[in-house]
Amino acid sequence: MEYFVEQAVNGLSLGCMYAFIALGYTMVYGIIKLINFAHSEFFMVGAFLGFLSLHYLPAERLPLPGDLPIYAGLVVAVLVAAFGTAIFAVLCEKLLYKPLRGEGRIAALLAAIYGVVFALFLWAPISSSSGVLALVLLIGGCWLILTYLPKYTDRFSRARSPGGRIAALLTALGLSLALQNAAVWIFTATPRAWPEAKKFLTWPELESKYVAPQAPGTQDPPANPIPPEASPTSPATPAGQDPNGAPAAPDASTAPAPASTAPPPASSGMEPTPVLPKLDANIFHFDGTNRPIDFYKGQSIGPGQQAKLDKLKAEHDGLYQEDPFSTNTKKIMVFVALMISGALLYLLVIHTNLGKAMRAVSYNADAARLMGINANQVISFTFFIGAFLAGIGGVLWGVRYGKIEPYMGFLPGLKAFVAAVLGGIGSIPGAILGGILLGLTETLVAGYGFSAFRDAVAFVILIVILLVKPSGLLGGFEGEKV
Amino acid sequence: MSFTDLFNLQFLAPHLVWIGIYLILALSLNLINGYAGMFSLGHQGFWAVGAYAAGAFIVHAPFALPGPVLFVLSLVVGVLMATLGGLIIGVPCLRLRGDYLAIATLGFAEIIRILLNNFEWVEASRGLDIPYQIIVRSPETMTSFYTFHLIFTWTMVLVTFIVIRNLIHSSHGRAIISLREDEVASQLIGVNITRYKVLAFLVGAGFAGLAGAIHANFTGLIAPRDFTIIGGIMILLMVVLGGMGSMTGTVLATFILYSVQQLFKLELLNIPTKLAGLTGIQFLQDFAAGVEAMARERWQICFAVLLMLLMISIPQGFFGKKEIWETKLWRRLFGGGKKANLANATGVGA
Numbered sequence: 001m002e003y004f005v006e007q008a009v010n011g012l013s014l015g016c017m018y019a020f021i022a023l024g025y026t027m028v029y030g031i032i033k034l035i036n037f038a039h040s041e042f043f044m045v046g047a048f049l050g051f052l053s054l055h056y057l058p059a060e061r062l063p064l065p066g067d068l069p070i071y072a073g074l075v076v077a078v079l080v081a082a083f084g085t086a087i088f089a090v091l092c093e094k095l096l097y098k099p100l101r102g103e104g105r106i107a108a109l110l111a112a113i114y115g116v117v118f119a120l121f122l123w124a125p126i127s128s129s130s131g132v133l134a135l136v137l138l139i140g141g142c143w144l145i146l147t148y149l150p151k152y153t154d155r156f157s158r159a160r161s162p163g164g165r166i167a168a169l170l171t172a173l174g175l176s177l178a179l180q181n182a183a184v185w186i187f188t189a190t191p192r193a194w195p196e197a198k199k200f201l202t203w204p205e206l207e208s209k210y211v212a213p214q215a216p217g218t219q220d221p222p223a224n225p226i227p228p229e230a231s232p233t234s235p236a237t238p239a240g241q242d243p244n245g246a247p248a249a250p251d252a253s254t255a256p257a258p259a260s261t262a263p264p265p266a267s268s269g270m271e272p273t274p275v276l277p278k279l280d281a282n283i284f285h286f287d288g289t290n291r292p293i294d295f296y297k298g299q300s301i302g303p304g305q306q307a308k309l310d311k312l313k314a315e316h317d318g319l320y321q322e323d324p325f326s327t328n329t330k331k332i333m334v335f336v337a338l339m340i341s342g343a344l345l346y347l348l349v350i351h352t353n354l355g356k357a358m359r360a361v362s363y364n365a366d367a368a369r370l371m372g373i374n375a376n377q378v379i380s381f382t383f384f385i386g387a388f389l390a391g392i393g394g395v396l397w398g399v400r401y402g403k404i405e406p407y408m409g410f411l412p413g414l415k416a417f418v419a420a421v422l423g424g425i426g427s428i429p430g431a432i433l434g435g436i437l438l439g440l441t442e443t444l445v446a447g448y449g450f451s452a453f454r455d456a457v458a459f460v461i462l463i464v465i466l467l468v469k470p471s472g473l474l475g476g477f478e479g480e481k482v
Numbered sequence: 483m484s485f486t487d488l489f490n491l492q493f494l495a496p497h498l499v500w501i502g503i504y505l506i507l508a509l510s511l512n513l514i515n516g517y518a519g520m521f522s523l524g525h526q527g528f529w530a531v532g533a534y535a536a537g538a539f540i541v542h543a544p545f546a547l548p549g550p551v552l553f554v555l556s557l558v559v560g561v562l563m564a565t566l567g568g569l570i571i572g573v574p575c576l577r578l579r580g581d582y583l584a585i586a587t588l589g590f591a592e593i594i595r596i597l598l599n600n601f602e603w604v605e606a607s608r609g610l611d612i613p614y615q616i617i618v619r620s621p622e623t624m625t626s627f628y629t630f631h632l633i634f635t636w637t638m639v640l641v642t643f644i645v646i647r648n649l650i651h652s653s654h655g656r657a658i659i660s661l662r663e664d665e666v667a668s669q670l671i672g673v674n675i676t677r678y679k680v681l682a683f684l685v686g687a688g689f690a691g692l693a694g695a696i697h698a699n700f701t702g703l704i705a706p707r708d709f710t711i712i713g714g715i716m717i718l719l720m721v722v723l724g725g726m727g728s729m730t731g732t733v734l735a736t737f738i739l740y741s742v743q744q745l746f747k748l749e750l751l752n753i754p755t756k757l758a759g760l761t762g763i764q765f766l767q768d769f770a771a772g773v774e775a776m777a778r779e780r781w782q783i784c785f786a787v788l789l790m791l792l793m794i795s796i797p798q799g800f801f802g803k804k805e806i807w808e809t810k811l812w813r814r815l816f817g818g819g820k821k822a823n824l825a826n827a828t829g830v831g832a
Contacts (some may be wrong), residue, residue, distance in 0.1 A: 017790070029581075033581070035581050035584075042519075096790065096794070099794050100793075100794055100797075106790050109791075109794065110791075113787055113791070117787070133765060164725070164797060165521075165580070165581065165792045166515075166521060166718075166722055167722065167794075167797035168793075169581070169584070170715070170718065170719065170722060170789065170793050171789075171790050171793040171794060172791075173715055174786045174787070174789035174793065175786070175790060177712075177782065177785075177786040177787035177789075178787055178790070181782040181783045181786065182783055185783070234753055242490040413589075414592075417585065418585075418589070421582070421585070452596075452599075452600040453596060453600065454598075455596050456592070456593045456596040456597065458589075459589030459590070459592050459593045460589075460593065461564065461591045462585065462586065463574070463589055463590065466575075466577075466578055466582055466585075466586050467574050467577065469580065470577070470582060
């Protein structure tokens with residue numbers, strides 16, 4: 001019985017995760033009848049935005065007065081992820097899905113793709129030879145596309161009929177694949193530990209574990225690898241920091257050779273001021289040198305790598321505390337967050353004018369336009385809300401499971417769509433109920449000996465519900481129009 | 483690799499066989515998606531069933547058989563099992579339509595893949611090793627191996643094309659097309675919609691099973707990871723890009739998409755870089771190197787972006803519902819065509 005309760009609670013929290021994604025799915029499907037496969041990638045984008053926010057703006061680095069509690073960083077991460085993802089989704093909708101409805105400008109999409117491709121792929125090789133030319137090509141190219149292309153493409157888009165639903169679905173799939181691969185390129189396919197969830201090793205532990213001991217007298221002592229920069233905003237030492245961990249006070253036992261030859265400049269005369277380590281490596285992978293720490297696993301240090309290792313040491317020491325939340329706290333957190341978001345969303349859709357407009361567009365977009373509703377704005381707003389929730393969900397996924405990766409969105413996204421269908425597509429309580437039911441079933445099936453088939457459960461449920469009650473548990477009856 | 487290697491049998495044959503396999507898959511999906519108007523996202527499931535049925539039959543054949551017999555029987559078993567799969571999946575899904583059907587078929591395909599992933603009888607996720615029948619693949623027999631599979635696969639492509647074309651042009655085919663145009667109206671004029679939906683689904687699934695059996699016999703190793711949703715999207719893309727309901731369009735799109743996908747992996751991509759090197763301008767060299775690196779390493783993103791652009795700019799595909807000889811361009815180039823002949827014969831219009 002105890003095992004059952006434990007599994008059920010786990011399933012509940014997993015189901016809450018699905019529900020967070022399912023809410024966005026159900027709203028977008030409800031309003032434009034498009035299975036937005038890219039929604040699961042919005043969830044992934046949210047998780048990575050939260051990850052970056054926690055990395056660059058943990059509680060002790062926030063530009064706020066006073067000693068902030070540890071979860072302040074998480075609150076900021078949730079806000080960053082939610083708004084960042086929502087804005088990103090609205091941009092995608094305006095550039096990509098609007099032309100599909102036969103309304104937007106293809107030129108804008110082309111300019112955006114040109115700009116993104118240029119900035120991501122071509123900037124580095126070109127700017128190495130001529131930075132100004134690269135800038136001219138970037139801005140000039142976008143300007144040329146936006147100015148001269150509409151002449152041709154708009155005539156073209158007036159002539160063509162808006163794409164069918166299969167074209168829309170394939171576009172959504174294409175966006176999903178593009179975002180996945182872009183994330184793989186930027187963050188690599190290696191799963192990342194969630195900053196707060198993983199207690200990073202301190203340097204002595206790390207060195208004893210990964211790096212083979214070095215013979216003393218190595219040449220090439222690092223010349224001040226990390227310049228100690230006093231943070232102007234937050235002079236306080238992070239709570240719980242190991243005094244040995246501050247890079248300004250290296251201990252001789254861990255790195256004997258450099259410490260003896262090159263005393264750190266911070267100790268010359270002055271009192272060593274507590275500084276925060278620089279945080280620019282280890283997240284991105286742009287030049288092939290800033291590998292994650294695992295890259296050094298089992299390698300001995302060459303003389304030239306000493307500076308790099310010192311940099312890594314500075315980054316890793318005392319940066320992360322132990323996970324501030326216990327597992328039970330996380331489960332409660334996820335549940336409470338879902339309940340609050342769901343309630344607010346329900347109030348928004350049922351009791352505000354905007355919600356009324358959303359329901360109207362969902363019921364009949366053309367009639368809603370005749371009543372003076374700006375359907376395009378309402379659709380954009382729906383994407384905003386859906387991706388807002390997906391962003392929150394992404395951060396909570398990171399907090400709850402402690403690991404994020406570029407492909408994290410795909411399977412939960414599919415299951416969340418199943419949850420939306422299970423609850424009745426277009427219904428907010430339905431999405432929450434469906435998500436929770438799906439999570440419960442999946443965890444219980446996995447918990448009682450069928451863990452290999454946990455991913456199949458969702459699809460079995462989908463097919464059963466589609467055959468028995470296609471409108472879903474809480475969905476209304478949809479009559480057939482002839 | 484040099485340019486002349488492109489015309490080498492050793493280089494070209496596997497690609498041509500793969501184009502053949504994709505053609506059978508795309509043509510059969512075109513029957514379900516394009517002509518019958520049922521939006522299926524689960525073709526990779528039937529592909530997997532056919533491949534695994536053929537492979538498991540060869541590996542676990544209960545009695546010793548000579549190679550050619552085993553080969554032919556494995557194809558038959560692959561087709562039959564995939565047809566059976568189509569029956570099991572198709573009949574319950576007939577009540578669904580549109581996006582729901584797409585998601586349900588996708589769900590079925592995923593279930594099949596997950597089951598295969600955990601099925602020890604066929605070596606689970608490690609993949610099933612299938613001994614070659616008829617011609618064993620080894621350095622000495624490479625030429626005959628490739629020749630055999632090339633001829634066999636393309637014969638099967640021809641068979642697929644002719645069977646589906648004749649089906650479409652028969653009275654049954656007109657009934658299937660009427661489902662796409664308007665289900666209720668076709669029901670009103672007495673078309674048995676259940677029967678024709680099942681028929682389209684079964685024929686499509688059967689040919690996907692044939693493609694799977696050829697795949698299993700050609701590669702000698704099949705694993706559940708070969709049949710993910712990405713493969714299904716690739717097939718669907720060939721159909722949609724060619725034009726839903728256009729067989730020649732599907733053939734053209736299959737050639738183009740497969741070639742584009744492979745071009746991203748070829749050495750030939752460094753031609754712009756070499757040309758830029760001849761000019762001696764540093765900036766051009768950097769630019770070309772950047773483009774080459776992008777195409778080489780990030781071809782999935784390029785492919786995805788290409789897919790989005792195509793879907794937005796030509797959502798109807800190359801030919802729409804027409805065949806290639808019904809398009810304006812073809813008529814302008816070669817004149818005539820079926821409809822023009824008809825018009826001339828009856829003396830109507832120019």
